[in-house]
Amino acid sequence: MNSVLELKNIHKSFGKIEIIKGISFDVKEGEIYGFLGANGAGKTTTIRMIVGLIKPSSGNIYINGYDVQKQFVKAVSSVGCIVENPDMYLDFTGRENLNIFAKLYGNVDKKRIDEVIEIIGLKNRIDDKVKKYSLGMKQRLGLGQALLPKPKLLILDEPTNGLDPIGIVDFRNIVKNLAKEHNTAVFVSSHILAEVEQLCDRVAFIDNGLIKSIENTKDISVKSSEKVMLKVSDSEKTINVLKEMEFVKSINKDENKILVDIEKEHYSMLITILSTKGIEILDISRVHQNLEDRFMEIAGGEKHESI
Structure with missing residues (x-):
């Protein structure tokens, strides 16, 4: 797969403070790429550089092979972007909103507008005024605005913020279909870890301006x-x-419980050794590691007392 978005050794400083400290990654066509980090980690600054709102202090950003700094118009012409709750005209219908944005883009015909309405699933409500829409419907309409020019790269900044569970599922399915059926590269910045886990193919963990893991x-x-x-x-x-077991990688005490990180396939041996040492096991359970666990490890956010 070809890379639609590439960041190469990007640095960004504001005055003497370095915010982004040399990050590199790429997003391929048809891929949904998650960008995770705590507040202040550098997510928003990175997005602003990608879309050309601010310039990196050094390094290069390419979209479809075009340098964002040197070939800005060609680079961003293939980008669609939705940031949290998109602005729209509440007293206009959904279709009228799309028509306005289509004229701004300048190269969007009625056929494309109808295609977008189908993609975002608003065919039955597109001629209602937007002020009658639920938050989920407004979010889908905002996505529709971003999709009008057939972007190769779709940037979503906190796209499900404030949505109810049904709205989140609807939005997730639309985005997955875009990547799969239309080969769109999707870059998602979000703090909702469970949603990113279900939505994204790859995820980059950013902390203090550095990519800690992809x-x-x-x-x-x-x-x-x-x-x-x-x-x-x-x-x-x-x-x-x-501490005497070679297959135990780490031990953390959490109030009256002990969290142990062990090598795979040694679960039964752990129980056996503890039993032979005369230790009464009151409760034991495997802890499934999900994206939140991994994020906490990388960001150094474990609440347990390390032994």
């Missing part, structure tokens, strides 16, 4: 290790025993 979401739960939560009669004795 991973396939399908692989996150398939690691070489697994976490086990233990509740035992004697925590101090258990921790001492765990």
